[in-house]
Amino acid sequence: MIPFVLDIITTAAILFAVASGLLIVLGVLKIVNFAHGAFLTMGGYSALLITQLGWSAWAAYPAAFVSGFLAGALVEHFVIRPLYERPLDAILATWGLGIIIGQLITIVFGREIRFVQTPIAGAASVLGETYSLYRLFLIGAALVVGGGIAALLGLTRLGLEARAVIMNEELARALGINSSFVRLVTFCLGAGLASLAGALITPLSSVDPGMGVPWLVNAFMLVLVSSVSLVSLAAAAIVLGGAQVVVSTFVSPVLGGLTIVVLAALLLRIRPQGFAHE
């Protein structure tokens, strides 16, 4: 029973970490970033590179975040900025970007599946049950990511401006907020978080050029049902992630992989506002 509950919590934590970058980009830029999966893959390969260089495995996280952040800056400037008025086209362009990033990675690293060292190995004892220490670490990592975003939004000037842009962009601009700067930084953060999440999941999933895509679809679904709110995202990650664990454990892992997609699509049909209150 305890491993089962821990599976649900850690799965939710991973999903939350993976989806949070997508959420802030959708919230501020009103754009679905389909390159999110590619940024995730970039993070995985950043971790691989750090390991190959022989550096501490802990260095993978800041390295992944920074590489994602910088790539995000380029992408925002050249691709996202011209497409603010065309959200459906932005989906396509970011998907194309995902292909470009994926092919570049393939050309540099090849198509083989790689594995990355964990910074934390072994198992811990939780209430008498042994459980993977790394998965427990991910709960902490998700809390840090969520707390970090909340602090950034709630405590900084940039966060205040970002919230203003989320609520009413026109008014925010009229009040002198440089909304294009807010968008740039938000996109960079979103890409950085995606890349960080990619590094975080590498010990659990193998590293290959297509590793981001399955995560992208689940993250996308979670973000849509949570209506741009971190609290709703956490709730959605626990409920839908929990359902995924239940189905995978008791029915079949294949159907488990579909649980989030199917439940989220149906939930949006019945309750278009998803997990949000209003």
Add this chain to the structure above:
Amino acid sequence: MNEGGAGGPVVAPRRRILPAHASIGLGVAVLAGAAMTVAPAALDTYTVNILVRSFVYAATALTVDILWGYCGILTFGQAAFFGVGAYAAGIAFTYVGFSPQTAILALLAGLALSAAVAAIVGWISFFHGASPLYVAIVTLALPIIVVQLLYSGGTFTGSSSGLVGYSTFDLSVEAWFAITGVGLVVLTVVAWFFVNSDFGRVLVAIRENEQRCTYLGINTSLLKILLMVAMAMVAAVAGYAYAGYTVVVAPEIASFVFGTELVMWVALGGRGTLIGPVVGTVAIDLTSAYLSGNLPFVWKLIVGTIFVLVIVMLPQGLLPVIAAAARRLQRYLPRRTARSSALPVSLVPAASLVRQAFGSDAPALQIIGLDRRFAGLRVLEGLSFTALGGQLLSIVGPNGAGKTTLMRCLSDGFERSGGSVAVFGNDIAGYPPHRVARFGIGRSFQTTSLFETLTVAQCLRLARFRLDHTAMWSRSAQLALPDGAMRVLAATGLDRHLADESRSLSHGMKRALELAMVLAQDPKVLLLDEPTAGLSRSERTLIGRVLVDLSRREGLCILLIEHDLDFVRDISTRIIVLHQGKVLLDGSVEDVVKSDLVRSIYAGKVLQPAPRVAS
């Protein structure tokens, strides 16, 4: 303009005309079809082999173009329907063995299954108030689900390696080339007639302004579901041909990645052009086949890069760019007369509908205790009034009084927070705008919301969609309109601009078209939100006269929001003053105009006794 018989309604003989350049297009198509039968002799076997596959892909891309390019439905799901058709053939030929009967049954099974799945997907995706992003999500999920089902099918579906080497049609590669090539040409021609027909314009109208379509009484959700079902069946046939030809079915052909590739080909070729996606798909697939052997990753990188560049810089794709270049070349050739893609359309009077208004005892509009709240803010509060046929009721009040919100609550059964609204005794609760329109409500909008690329005649025909049969494969040369709409067109001179795109009209013309579109629906209750704003004085007078006639002679119930009190005074039979979401005054023109209360509200003053000045 054809005024028709002044006496009774004239039932015009239905005349259908081919869209412009149909004959040239058909000629090209026949040549292309003929080329398909001789081309294999001129090409090497490898190329012929690849082209058969490209043709099948192009047919599928065509369905994406109709859904996305014409109707605005961004779909990643056509791959799933392609896969359904392919697996229907693969499974049947593997387990039952190939025979003509199996072949037919497998095709029918693929068609039925894809249609059923499309109907479910459509039902999930399209509903009143659904975001256009939502269908992209659902169709993204669909191929993922289909692929997972194929994986979990074990040996039956062949899991990840699929089914290979079943017995199939005994046809040569050249025969396959001819069948798929001619099939693609025929499909493209049929699709061309479909999108250029009157019905095709409805699809474009849904893309441009779906909300407005619903207020014209068009069940856009149903049309989109039907279109999705039809396109799913075409994709299933393409998948069936693919399975019959390649003798391989694998999960990749039903995958989300193939679904996105289809969208990419359409975007590169030129969405909403039919020819662009077909040529684009064939060109890209053929090039991939040659280059992917030597430079697989670099080629994909190049396609990805071009795709991003096209989306960012040339959202209409490459075909329009090439076409523009060709036109520039053409300038050096002998000149042809300037052409307009729009056809001449003549107006004829519509057979007047029997007005149920007189047969029914129920009032045209009965509003009881209407409430509308927005997150704590009460915009309308306990509004009650009854309006009858023959009344021309003006709603006046300062900005923010709730006038436009009232219009919305009367035309959309989901809009209000409390109370009831009945149209001729029919409670509109739970009815979306297109159903409310069927009760006889016609609504015009305060902000001009037209269909930019549609011509004036096409906009008007759209308004008649609910009442008239709309041609699915051709364009009608005649447009039947009721008298009121005809008079508005004549009064404002719009009847001389029938072939102009509505975006090229002046503001005043747009307002007039808006009004004519509402009147074209032959409504029994008219909800007009500032119909004459931006019109000249003489145009206003003429339109005022039309409105008065409609209410007096034909017994229409007209609700009018207006800021021009002179105009209101001239034409109204009754005035309601709305203030802060409540009825402040309800009475005849005399009562209201003389009211001090109204004057003080309009002057923005607090009502108080006149100050006495000591003398």
